[in-house]
Amino acid sequence: MTALTRALRLTFHGGGLSYRALFNWTTPPMFIGTLLVSPLFQIFFFVHVGRTLGVADDRFYLLGNAVLATSVPCVYGGIMAVANERRYGTLGAVLLSPRSRGLIWGGRVLPYILNGFVVMVFMMGAGSLALGLPLPASALLGLAQVFVVAAASCALFGLALGALAVRIRDVFVISNAAFTLLILFSGANLPPAAMPHWMSAIGSFLPLSHAITALRALFDGGSTAGIWPSLGGEAAVALGWAAVAYGLLRFFEWRSRANAALDVM
């Protein structure tokens, strides 16, 4: 087995195994209830609010909340990928491995990107059908690009939060807060004109806001190439959170070894 094969195996096979072992929401009731039904009702709720208050049309809320739906598997999943190692007492064994931390943790993000992509596809499909909104075939390529970048950005954000689990015991407090903040700052539910400057500024450093802008531009008649600047912004945010995640994981690993606090619960 070559070094490349070993690296790919660690990344993809290891990531897949980690997803199956550590993501608690893969049982049918949890997957359907939490990852599909709840975000779908989130779309309907904000469409209803938008209609009643006359803030924006149905499509505005469908596009925003379909992308926002990826935060459920990606933020919580990214956190579980680290936090549950500690909870199940296997974090020490993982960190004992001599393999590259970038490959180990990077591989863990991949299944959540796929999961987030699937969730967004479901939201767009089911939401469009229920609300009677057209889904033009010409937009599908751009749609796929937005979904991949959005899911990657959100999963890396989740991994950065998950890194805190190496030091903090109840990291799900942070996940719930982050998930709620994305509803406010991503711009999924507030038109740009209604958002104060400080809110837009914070949102631009968090995942999803650029992806949502790109998707809305696409459905406003923009070309696939026309959304690349916004997607570039989302990709930059993703890289930023990847760097934060890697840095925090290495730092907390070093501190935990120094303090012998790795398995303290």
Next chain:
Amino acid sequence: MTAYGTSRGPYRFWRLMAVGLRTHVLHLSRSGVELVMAVFSPLVYATLAVYLFRAGDHPDRLLQAAVGAGLMGVWSAVLFGAGGAIQEQRWMGTLETLVSAPTRFSLVLMPITFATSLVGLYSLVATVVWGVVVFDVPFAPASPWLLAPAMLVCVVALGMMGILMAATFVLLRNANALANALDYPVWMFSGVLVSTASLPQWTRPITWVLPTSWAARAVQAATGGGEVLRPSLVALGLGAGYVGLALIALVWVERRARSAGTLTLT
């Protein structure tokens, strides 16, 4: 006959309620996840609601936006609190003890669910204070003397509804999945933030059977004007009906969980 049917019954009942309420409020107040749910999330939703109402050119209804966000918080607290309480007892291995205790399980559940709605009451107060302090929302409720009783009715009615939820959650190993899926639908069908008038006609019966709809209507009426007493009474009546259903369900649920051996399965 249990001790609750004797002359000392009322004393023992209220003592159980008081001790249980104190225990569970203290327990919830030390849970980080619960605190985020009760303290942080409602403030985020209140901020969103205020900006949405401003964007929709409804600056005169900002107090209703803040109250609506608070009501969303009350429901979330009851929903996740009731579901989470049972699941937590299950994880801690104390659910079997509670079910097999001489005290009726329905009486044990009551303080748990009322504690969750009491914690939810904080959301309601916090979002109003947040709106007034941060967004300069004028605090001028239409019926200031009825606002506090309406809020109290809301807490009691939702607490009673929580008993039925908790009863069914005993049977479900994946109670959290159901709880996660019930947040937005109830907010929408109850009209906690905006009116249900624009919803399709077929959703009306769902709205009518939810105590949250009537409790929200009473609180919003005390805030923005309208009849407070009738929706409050309907909310309490529906809540009492849910308690009745919960008592019936608990007998069946307990028997079913014991015979299937699923009580402690996680």
